[in-house]
Amino acid sequence: MISITSPHTVGQNSVSKVMFTLVAALVPGYACLIYIFGWGYLVNALIAVTVAVALEALILVLRKRPVGFFLKDGSIIVTALLLACALPPIVPWWLVAIGSGIAVIFAKHLFGGLGQNPFNPAMVAYALLLVSLPVLMTSRWANVDVLPSFADALTISFGHLDKGLDAFTGATPLDHYKLNIGRLTADNVLQDPIYGAFAAKGWMQINLAFLVGGLVLLALRIITWHIPVSLLASILVMSVLFGSDGDAFVPTSLHLFSGSTMLAAFFIATDPVTAATSNKGKLVYGAGIGLLIYIIRTWGNYPDATAFAVLLMNFSAPLIDHYTRPRVYGHSKAVKGFKNDG
Amino acid sequence: MTQAPHIIARSRVWSIPGGVHPEQHKAESNQSAIEPVPLPSELWLPLSMHIGSPAIPVVKVGDTVCKGDLIARSQSGISASIHAPTSGRVVAIEDHVYAHESGFKQPAICIESDGLDIWRQQKPWHNWREQSVEDIVARIHDGGITGMGGASFPTDVKYRNKHAPIHTLLVNAAECEPYITADDRLIRERAEDILHGAAICRHLLGARTILIGIEDNKPEAISAFEVAAKRLGLDITLAVVPTKYPSGGEKQLIQLTTGLEVPKGGLPSDIGLVCQNVGTLYQIYRTVVFDEPLISRVTTITGQAIERPGNYEALIGTSIETLLNHAGAHLKKADRVIMGGPMMGFALPDITAPLVKATNCLLAPTKKEIPPPIIDNPCIRCGMCEQACPAGLLPQQLHWASKNRLLDEAELHSIDDCIECGACAYVCPSRIPLVQYFRYAKGEIKQERADQLASDRARVRFENRQARLDREKAEKEQRRKARAEAAAKALAEKQAKEGSNEEPKEDPIKAALERAAAKRDAKNTTTETQNPEQLKDIAEKAKAKFEKATQRLLDAEKEGSEMVPALRKAAGKLEEKYHSAEKAYQAAMKEQENVSP
The missing domain is CATH 3.40.50.11540 (NADH-ubiquinone oxidoreductase 51kDa subunit)
Structure with missing residues (x-):
């Protein structure tokens, strides 16, 4: 008889369940993205997932790891889907494929695979693409009012990139506002058709859809409230403190409900592998991301800043962990730092 | 009454952090x-x-x-x-x-x-x-x-x-x-x-x-x-x-x-x-x-x-x-x-x-009721274990420390306060046998503490012994100095008493060496003309010398003098000499008896 020790009863949770719940929670966001910005997102998602799964299988073979066992956990699908919904919808297929490749090979497996990566793979890929291919990465957002058909999306992706492209593309609201607020007043900027009654047209719905998905994750206890709440709260506080003047700064509504804010708050920053670990640590970590998002968006060169903010806080997570350990039962105070003084 | x-x-009723709700099966x-x-x-x-x-x-x-x-x-x-x-x-x-x-x-x-x-x-x-x-x-x-x-x-x-x-x-x-x-x-x-x-x-x-x-x-x-x-x-x-x-x-x-x-x-x-x-x-x-x-x-x-x-x-x-x-x-x-x-x-x-x-x-559960454990996935640090821990620990960090045998790290995360209730392992989506890891780390820490205690004790013992040896050495050195001073003083007093008319003393070592050489020569010449009477004489002298040396050795030992080893050696040599002289005398006696019965 093999020796089995306690606990004998274990819950029926599994990594696959966690990952596929995440995929399911992404569905409302994806549906909204596709509905508003067209099929490009679906095409990108399919490319990203296919490439990621194939590469993961290949690398598992090279690393002499059980392929089926690790593919089954579904973590790579989540990574690919997160990357694909962060990318602009109208980009050539190879950009998506390269992104997927970076995520799988460099961000995940070179560090040891599932659970070992210090940086969020999707964000590593996104940041590398953004730095390497800035034009493609910033000017290919879809125009809300003219949607390409599924066939158009495929054509754009595989080959004829220029076919009627101008009709479909436009800048993101965050980008647009920041570019124009220098010379126009807030009222004038908001006249642009890309803005809606509240925040930006389409983007608000998308953010709401990701928010719904995020709330589902919260309800299912896949994530805890700490990171999303502290992240959103810190963006809110910063934009109220510094950006109350709409003629100089992007307004709070745009910060919270356009760009990737909700996606970042509920799906990207909450990646447990790369986040700080204790409840207190998560609060610090989320607040740090929110702070960096606001700083980079406002005073930096990038209109949206999730990737860099997340990566920077990934760096800090181990340090945060050392100083945010919870107080243990029976202890008068928490053990902080690197020394145990009893 | x-x-x-x-x-x-x-x-x-107050609340406790964490905890899990497994199926009860009480009915x-x-x-x-x-x-x-x-x-x-x-x-x-x-x-x-x-x-x-x-x-x-x-x-x-x-x-x-x-x-x-x-x-x-x-x-x-x-x-x-x-x-x-x-x-x-x-x-x-x-x-x-x-x-x-x-x-x-x-x-x-x-x-x-x-x-x-x-x-x-x-x-x-x-x-x-x-x-x-x-x-x-x-x-x-x-x-x-x-x-x-x-x-x-x-x-x-x-x-x-x-x-x-x-x-x-x-x-x-x-x-x-x-x-x-x-x-x-x-x-x-x-x-x-x-x-x-x-x-x-x-x-x-x-x-x-x-x-x-x-x-x-x-x-x-x-x-x-x-x-x-x-x-x-x-x-x-x-x-x-x-x-x-x-x-x-x-x-x-x-x-x-x-x-x-x-x-x-x-x-x-x-x-x-x-x-x-x-x-x-x-x-x-x-x-x-x-x-x-x-x-x-x-x-x-x-x-x-x-x-x-x-x-x-x-x-x-x-x-x-x-x-x-x-x-x-x-x-x-x-x-x-x-x-x-x-x-x-x-x-x-x-x-x-x-x-x-x-x-x-x-x-006695059936396989279906409590299935055998499955192969565990890597930890994804999801933190569900932390939410389940009633002691307020971070099992995901403890797991990392235990798995890599980072015992200090495990202690920093208060592994001693783990009550091994298994709530963390119960909720773990990766099905990691966390409690087993913690037991391992606790065992290792216990062993290390015991080893540390033992080596500390050994170090203290060694240091004490070293200190004692040093102290004894210093005391001996002091005694030797005191004796040398006393001897020098006594000599000076003696010389002062006897006055300067006394001719300067010969070098005692040189004199002793000369005496020994003369004796050796005498021995070499006398061995051929040995008769039992002479041999008896030699043996008796050797015995007297040996006895005297032994007495001196005993006195030195009583005093704890540093001369003891040298005296012991000398006494050993004299004993040998005495025994060989005794033997030679006995042999000569026997021979004489054989010659003139």
């Missing part, structure tokens, strides 16, 4: 009354079924014993005595299978039942209040009572070592582990006895309150307590805690019922509490009032491989296999037999092991 005013109060075994198990033909009583030192046998093979006779006496300190569970004969005292994960055997006493089950003479104390506290505690000690909730800690220790005033006796009736209903049934059927036991303990502790912590999944037991308290006119406070594992952990129950935490490294008594399981209180009542030592217990036998799950009252030492068969076990269907509950119990390597004082449950 006037009816004392009694209150059955419901106490406020399978808590529907039927506690059933006595027929007397087995033989009983094996391990000498160490408690925390602390093993008991020492006081019987020998062949002795006949009565039920309740002492068969192994507790050692001093933390230990518990063992009694014969039935009357019969001691047939063996030897190593026997024991209920432990290791499967190692342990010394045990085997009693062959005579089937009569005759009690030894008993001295019941129906009015136990007339006895002194010391006598009652002594009876608890002599009765071999240990904590019956599973830890098996000798109970009397809690009443002997009171270093803080105790205000509350906390009765642990939570029974939070799934499947186990032994306490539930005991309360339903014998609540008055349990409360009698509680009254005894309160008396011993001088405590004010009897606080009963019980999970809200036992409504019948709660009302049994209320009815019993009313009948006894006993004041009790009931703290009905929500059903959540591990609310029955001692530290957790204290937090739930009082809002206090046992300080790190401390005991409940540090905050004025003594915690006692209902099974133990029942046994205390039986022992103190009826003079029945701990020789039987109620244990839950359950699981889907058991045909008649329920609670059974069995003698300590009964083979677990016998018990399972009595309850109708289909052992082929059982994936494993677990002693204790599914969260903290362990799989028995051998079911022929005997029932011990700590056995509160025997669980």
